[in-house]
Amino acid sequence: MKNLFFHLMPYKGLPEDFVEKYESVWVNIDTRLYNPDLIREYFHDYLDQLKFADQLGFDGICVNEHHSNGYAIMASPQMMASILARETSHAAIVLMGCSIALYDPPMRVAEDMATIDAMSGGRVVAGFPMGTPFDTCYAYGQNPSSVRQKYKEAYDIIMRTWSSDDMFAYNGEYYKQPFINTFIKPKQRPHPPIWVPGGGSVETWRWAAEQNFGYGYTSFYGALAARTQVAGFWDFVDQAGQDRNPFRLGMVQFIGVAKNREEAMELYREPAEYLYNRNLKVGARWAVPPGYQSEETKRMQVQSTMQQAALKAVGAIRTGKLTMEEIVERGYVIIGSPDEVAAQVRANCIDLNCGNMMALLQFGNMRTQVGMYNLELYGRYVKPQLDDLFEKDWEHHWWPDACRTVKEPPAGAFPASPVVAAAAPVSAAAHG
Amino acid sequence: MASKQFDVEVNGSVIRAREAGSGSPVVLIYGYGGVPHTSRFEDALAASHRVITIPLPGQQGSDRGHDKLHSPLDWVTATLDAIERATGAEVPIHLVAQSVSGMLAGEIGAINPSWLRSMTLIAPLGLYDDANPPRNPFAEAPPHRIPFMTQKPDLFKAAYGAPETLSAEELREHEVIAYRADEATARLMWPFGDIGLKRRLHRIKVPVQIIWGSADELVPPAYASRFVEGLRHLVEVELIEDGGHLVALETPERCAALVNAFIDKAAASAR
Numbered sequence: 001m002k003n004l005f006f007h008l009m010p011y012k013g014l015p016e017d018f019v020e021k022y023e024s025v026w027v028n029i030d031t032r033l034y035n036p037d038l039i040r041e042y043f044h045d046y047l048d049q050l051k052f053a054d055q056l057g058f059d060g061i062c063v064n065e066h067h068s069n070g071y072a073i074m075a076s077p078q079m080m081a082s083i084l085a086r087e088t089s090h091a092a093i094v095l096m097g098c099s100i101a102l103y104d105p106p107m108r109v110a111e112d113m114a115t116i117d118a119m120s121g122g123r124v125v126a127g128f129p130m131g132t133p134f135d136t137c138y139a140y141g142q143n144p145s146s147v148r149q150k151y152k153e154a155y156d157i158i159m160r161t162w163s164s165d166d167m168f169a170y171n172g173e174y175y176k177q178p179f180i181n182t183f184i185k186p187k188q189r190p191h192p193p194i195w196v197p198g199g200g201s202v203e204t205w206r207w208a209a210e211q212n213f214g215y216g217y218t219s220f221y222g223a224l225a226a227r228t229q230v231a232g233f234w235d236f237v238d239q240a241g242q243d244r245n246p247f248r249l250g251m252v253q254f255i256g257v258a259k260n261r262e263e264a265m266e267l268y269r270e271p272a273e274y275l276y277n278r279n280l281k282v283g284a285r286w287a288v289p290p291g292y293q294s295e296e297t298k299r300m301q302v303q304s305t306m307q308q309a310a311l312k313a314v315g316a317i318r319t320g321k322l323t324m325e326e327i328v329e330r331g332y333v334i335i336g337s338p339d340e341v342a343a344q345v346r347a348n349c350i351d352l353n354c355g356n357m358m359a360l361l362q363f364g365n366m367r368t369q370v371g372m373y374n375l376e377l378y379g380r381y382v383k384p385q386l387d388d389l390f391e392k393d394w395e396h397h398w399w400p401d402a403c404r405t406v407k408e409p410p411a412g413a414f415p416a417s418p419v420v421a422a423a424a425p426v427s428a429a430a431h432g
Numbered sequence: 433m434a435s436k437q438f439d440v441e442v443n444g445s446v447i448r449a450r451e452a453g454s455g456s457p458v459v460l461i462y463g464y465g466g467v468p469h470t471s472r473f474e475d476a477l478a479a480s481h482r483v484i485t486i487p488l489p490g491q492q493g494s495d496r497g498h499d500k501l502h503s504p505l506d507w508v509t510a511t512l513d514a515i516e517r518a519t520g521a522e523v524p525i526h527l528v529a530q531s532v533s534g535m536l537a538g539e540i541g542a543i544n545p546s547w548l549r550s551m552t553l554i555a556p557l558g559l560y561d562d563a564n565p566p567r568n569p570f571a572e573a574p575p576h577r578i579p580f581m582t583q584k585p586d587l588f589k590a591a592y593g594a595p596e597t598l599s600a601e602e603l604r605e606h607e608v609i610a611y612r613a614d615e616a617t618a619r620l621m622w623p624f625g626d627i628g629l630k631r632r633l634h635r636i637k638v639p640v641q642i643i644w645g646s647a648d649e650l651v652p653p654a655y656a657s658r659f660v661e662g663l664r665h666l667v668e669v670e671l672i673e674d675g676g677h678l679v680a681l682e683t684p685e686r687c688a689a690l691v692n693a694f695i696d697k698a699a700a701s702a703r
Contacts (some may be wrong), residue, residue, distance in 0.1 A: 136620070138571070145619035146502065173502040289622075291615035295496070298611050300603045386635040 024283030056379030097127020145291030222331035271364030338381030365414030445497025463531020466491035466613030468591035476688030491549030491615025633662030645675025
């Protein structure tokens, strides 16, 4: 299976009383909380971590897009990916992804991704999410009823831009462009592998299944909550007459690896509680603009008691009361020794038939050194226990050819625990 | 009051109109929330006039016709089609439009003034003041939207809530239909800016009545004077004290009396 390092690039500077004093970390986040010096430090640290993941042999490194957001400060995945195209040499650069309906003309997205693919020697996975309602409808003002139609047009333009050798005109309802003729094409022809990130909407399952794309399930609530959603995706794969190749599916998972479980609890308690109780304090009013979900999805939610229960569970998270024990018990964050984590991830991936683990190893307000430790332990000791999963029986059709070789992690001793290491933060000045 | 329902094809989709009363046609178009299953306002209008109620595509009684509407011009022409077919092309009409439909009514008056005898706009959207913008009701979680519409949630529930006689399956479908109506509103209005009606208001040539609740929290009543500035024509403004955005829901008989009187006066002056 593929092990990827997924970076949200969280903002670590939310105050302790964030839950009490502020409504939401997203859309109407109070920008007075923004500290440019911290942001400078974070971006450099996070890019260093992504580069480190490449050195450790992670199969892929993931960047993504959010707006007006305090748990994910990366507004442009292409911007980060372009840096990684130069700074890394092995891992697939997985854009998970770019909300293509936000850009006019979408040809710009095609050019950006083609440039990154060319620069990186064909290592791009192109993720095309419809985008969350928070980002698309509120932060970027897109119409929730038509954003999916706009998305489909943007997708058409990008794919034709990549695959056509001739200039063409496009006359859609939302995009009209008479002379499309990008000179820059991806190295991967006709185009990089396509993944569609999604959070459980019926139409995204259908779209991914019918188009034979990879599907990345991007919930933050672990394998248990993912089970219903992922089952829905596989049902649509069946209906589309496709095989149940596990490499069709990826999922994100917060993970904390340590010497043992006790150390993991100590290292990851604060970041996990910060994550679920501050980073993910999201105003519910930004979640449900009418029309963003199709009637089909709405009907499914109304009819499904499990869906209702899941929605209530998410509501509970937003009260800001979760403890580390609850977070771990629910499987939102997997923690433990390398062997324990590998066993749990393996079991989850087999259960969900998931061939791409997108591990979130830097989360909440985790110190950068702890994140590096987590990365190193996962790369050195967890990933090698998972590399073989599904590989014998299935071929990964949604992966760049340039990234198929499994890279062994560099030799080295078990890293020193950051619990006892000096907790000197990496200063912004250190980055020149 | 007894009404008859009938289907009208618009742009390849179906909307369900209803008609009550007798006389020259008054076309009523609802706004936010869509078409209520009961309306004392509609009944009171129909006591004096032939009232033809048409939903916007996507509102209650319609299929997903709004999916095919991509631009404001699409919405205007779909509404014109609906009026033409629901009335049997019996124009000119008296047009009564509320909330988001008020914006469409304004556009119709500007584009096709010969179809109108008079127009009543009840808390219409369509204009935009940077210093005092209309509120996007969908920037609130569903349970918190109603207070911006009306301070009388019981009336809203009675008009739009599920009747107690529905089965569990019908209840679920009722929720989906209400969601569809909200989607149609969002599709028309999002992101709740304006589409340039202010540049066309002067083309409206018929008497216009504007009714506004003084406590409208969705579209501030100050917008009434903006309409007056733009219309440059005979305009009557009726401010209902303490009325919310859905003022005709809150004070149906009073609003209907104002509208009926206005229509009669406009008809008389036309003769």
